[in-house]
Amino acid sequence: MSGPGARCGGERGEGGAVALYVVFFINGLVLASWAPRIPQVKEQLQMHDGQLGLALLGVALGSVPAMAAAGLLVNRFGSRAVARTAVLLYAAAIALPGLARSLPELMAGLAVLGAAAGALDVAMNAHAVDLERSSGRARLSSFHALFSAGALAGALAGTLAAAGGVTPRAQFAVSAVVVMLAAAPAAAALRPAAHQHPGPARSRSARSASTTALASRFTPRLLLLSVLGLCVLLIEGVVTDWGSVYLADSLHAGPGSAGAGYVAFAVAMTVGRLAGDRTAGRFGPVRVVRVGALLTAVGAVVVLATGHPLVAVVFFALVGLGIAASFPLVVSGASRLHTGSPGTAVATVSMAGYFAFLAGPPLIGFLASHSSVRVALLVLPVLAVATALLAPLLAVGGRPVEIRGLAARSTSER
Numbered sequence: 503m504s505g506p507g508a509r510c511g512g513e514r515g516e517g518g519a520v521a522l523y524v525v526f527f528i529n530g531l532v533l534a535s536w537a538p539r540i541p542q543v544k545e546q547l548q549m550h551d552g553q554l555g556l557a558l559l560g561v562a563l564g565s566v567p568a569m570a571a572a573g574l575l576v577n578r579f580g581s582r583a584v585a586r587t588a589v590l591l592y593a594a595a596i597a598l599p600g601l602a603r604s605l606p607e608l609m610a611g612l613a614v615l616g617a618a619a620g621a622l623d624v625a626m627n628a629h630a631v632d633l634e635r636s637s638g639r640a641r642l643s644s645f646h647a648l649f650s651a652g653a654l655a656g657a658l659a660g661t662l663a664a665a666g667g668v669t670p671r672a673q674f675a676v677s678a679v680v681v682m683l684a685a686a687p688a689a690a691a692l693r694p695a696a697h698q699h700p701g702p703a704r705s706r707s708a709r710s711a712s713t714t715a716l717a718s719r720f721t722p723r724l725l726l727l728s729v730l731g732l733c734v735l736l737i738e739g740v741v742t743d744w745g746s747v748y749l750a751d752s753l754h755a756g757p758g759s760a761g762a763g764y765v766a767f768a769v770a771m772t773v774g775r776l777a778g779d780r781t782a783g784r785f786g787p788v789r790v791v792r793v794g795a796l797l798t799a800v801g802a803v804v805v806l807a808t809g810h811p812l813v814a815v816v817f818f819a820l821v822g823l824g825i826a827a828s829f830p831l832v833v834s835g836a837s838r839l840h841t842g843s844p845g846t847a848v849a850t851v852s853m854a855g856y857f858a859f860l861a862g863p864p865l866i867g868f869l870a871s872h873s874s875v876r877v878a879l880l881v882l883p884v885l886a887v888a889t890a891l892l893a894p895l896l897a898v899g900g901r902p903v904e905i906r907g908l909a910a911r912s913t914s915e916r
Contacts, residue, residue: 536660542669791827824886
């Protein structure tokens with residue numbers, strides 16, 4: 503179809519995609535800006551390590567049930583409606599940890615922040631899948647690139663604020679205002695995908711999808727895809743939380759060099775995700791995930807074998823580049839298993855990913871306490887090999903799913 507109407511629809515669709523890129527950036531930015539301030543919050547509230555660990559559980563207590571609920575809400579109301587609400591709540595919720603004056607208040611504030619983050623994670627991924635289907639363009643990896651860029655920006659902002667003597671309360675209050683000012687127009691600019699029917703017209707099919715959601719959620723293939731997503735995000739979480747510790751403690755790197763390991767990893771993740779859609783379109787998701795996982799395994803082995811911080815920093819980048827596109831491809835693949843309830847499928851793999859972030863740091867800490875950080879980080883190449891072995895799950899009927907074929911079929915069905 504051509505003509506002014508088609509051009510207008512295409513322009514509105516691209517405007518909605520730009521708005522969704524902003525939402526992904528915000529998602530990465532907010533929580534990452536909290537992480538560098540954890541030591542100051544711990545000191546202000548005079549918590550010991552055990553109390554801090556309990557407080558950080560608040561994120562999990564909020565995010566996991568919120569993800570399950572968000573999956574059902576996406577099926578009922580559409581991904582755009584849930585994303586619009588969740589991004590505004592998420593932007594405001596960052597102020598709560600700074601207002602806490604006790605452990606229960608901090609835990610409650612982090613639970614609200616985690617709930618908003620979890621709901622937004624499900625809604626924005628489901629909306630990105632909707633845009634893929636309606637446009638016929640593979641772009642989920644590029645959306646996750648903006649998440650990685652936002653996380654890097656948030657970490658830098660939090661670090662600079664801490665170095666400049668800005669209190670966590672002041673930083674989080676300013677962040678909430680600034681992010682809400684950016685989130686409001688982005689939320690308003692989100693557009694429904696072409697195959698989505700927002701509002702009451704959608705309700706009958708949505709209720710039917712919700713009725714079958716629990717039955718369809720735990721299919722063996724979807725559960726195995728969730729394991730694949732868990733492996734990928736466990737690698738990411740372990741490097742994020744323990745990469746700098748390994749460089750500082752095991753390789754005796756200075757503060758700047760130790761921090762450079764995560765920076766190299768994050769930059770490589772961003773670059774890899776920017777190129778991920780095109781690479782997957784050319785070589786197929788199975789090959790991209792498998793080859794990337796093997797690169798990650800090689801990078802991790804070199805990081806753990808070397809005694810030179812600079813070499814480790816370079817190969818941390820290879821670790822990040824190898825897994826960069828994997829989780830977006832897992833989300834996209836999971837959503838296609840249950841086209842009638844994509845929100846439920848996205849919620850399932852997202853919850854597995856959040857579990858990885860929760861389980862990763864304690865697991866490495868437990869292993870390191872009984873051996874060393876270097877020995878504990880041997881889980882990285884093991885997880886990478888597991889990822890390579892699970893990569894064929896991204897093929898349906900022995901062949902990778904084609905985005906354009908899906909979009910064409912969706913259009914014909916309408």
